[in-house]
Amino acid sequence: MRAVVVRRFGGPEVLEFTEIPVPVPGSGQIRVKVAAAGVNPVDAATRSGFLTEAGIIPPREVIGIGWDVAGTVDAVGDGVTGFATGDAVIGLRDRPSTALGTHAEFVVLDADAVAAAPRTASLVEAATLPLNGLTAVQALDLLDLPADATVLVTGAAGAVGGYAVTLAKARGFRVVAVAGPADEALVRGFGAEVFVPRGDFLADRVRAVIPGGVDAALDTALLGLEALDAVANRGRFVVFAAGAAPIPLRGIRVEHVWIRADGAALADLAALVDEGTLALRVADTAPLDEVAKAHERLAASGLRGRLVLTNE
Template sequence: MRAAVVTEFGGPEVVEVVEVGVPEPGSRQIRIKVAAAAVNPVDVGVRVGVFGGAGERLGLGWDVAGTVDAVGAAAGWAVGEQVVALVYGMGKSLGTYADYVVVDADSVAVAPVSVDAAHAATVPLNALTAAQALDLLALEAGQSLLVTGAAGAVGGYAVQLAVRQGLSVVGLAREADEELVRSLGAGRFVSGEVASRSVDAVLDAAIVGESALEWVRDGGAFVAVIPHTEPAPVRGVRTAAVEVSADGARLAELVALVDEGVLTARVAQTYALADVVKAHVRLAEGGVRGRLVLVP
């Protein structure tokens, strides 16, 4: 089968598509025939060496939508089921940029029926990150939350989930994105200066960092979406960063919200697996609204 990997760190050009053996599922695992795999910033991190692994073959891709192709013992899934999954990809020799991928059975959920595979592939990593970041914030209905990068994939899901929780949401994004951010449910939109200590919490999907703490009231909360990027706490503000974890049960809840129209899965552009370098070049150009998705 084909898989996109890196064996050296660098720009988009270091990603190569190679022929590898089809992986076999072990106990409590399933194999998925990949229909779509989202391209995420974390894949760039793997590609440039942020997470280490020099000299190794590293697979790319954390999101997958596809069809169960084979099952291991006690997997609890059946061949032919349409599914989505998060594959925690740090240090793996194969990721979801491939024709087939093996995943742990408890990381899998039935795919949404209201969208195609490309859109379904944008849900696992981004929606789980948003949901688990909101868990860390532990806000109550009526409290105010500012989401940075509100027009992005994680930020957009965060806005919609926060609104569903009854939070008063302020979306921070570029001025050109105001219509989009408001369509996601943000009650307020800002593109520049934010008043000091004006919100109960910040969900920092854009990794603004320490300066965003000034927007949080004393005793509020701040959560970043990349591990270890949270600033030190000040004025009693709790700070943390989410490290996304695979959770099939939670993913199933998020899939249901897609089918209910609560969450909007957005695809910016699709690419063939053979054009994975082009996808990484486009991601590097910035300004992508929704996810780039590989469709093998």
């Protein structure tokens, strides 16, 4: 089978296809025939060598690319219950150092990293959910705040930010969203109560609406100190990339969300999709053969939703 890997670091041109045997699921594992897989910033960070430089991926001769997957169960290992061949599923590969990612024809995942795909969405749409949805959920879990707390979400029009707004509202938080001026209607549609356009003196403008500052911030846009300054003393602040944590001024607890696979949480997210609470957004699709072009589009930024690679 074919899979996308990198053997050296650099731009999209270093992405290459390799032929490898179809992987065999072990005990407690599932083999998924990949129908669709999202293209995420972490894929670009892997390809460029940033994650290796940051000490997150050890040096390897071959590194697989791709975290999200949506497809059908192709084989199950011993001891797996609840899944059968042909089931539509979503899942997450959370070990970035492996030689095989989800940008491939087949991938093997632990059964507890997989969930049934949303019934009301296509597999292309469902492929946008695992990494970004779980990142938002696990970031919110770090806050440990009462339901009426105010939560600032930067990058609220982005893939993670959009989910974070919706899921924060579903938990009873009052959401203050930061995005470009043209995205106000979009993020209010996600559930934001307050909208603050991105730009200079962000903290002053947030505090003009929320005197004393917000209780917490999810900084998906990596604004750092600019967003931290909008948080009240002894508040909460969550960062989403290695090396992006600001100094924890004024007793603010700064946390880093380190994503992990969680099939049960994925099942909960799929249920929110099916009940109409959580909207899936596909920016565009491309065949797996055009993975390098997809990385070029990702680098250009400005996407609303996720690029998705398909196995045609």
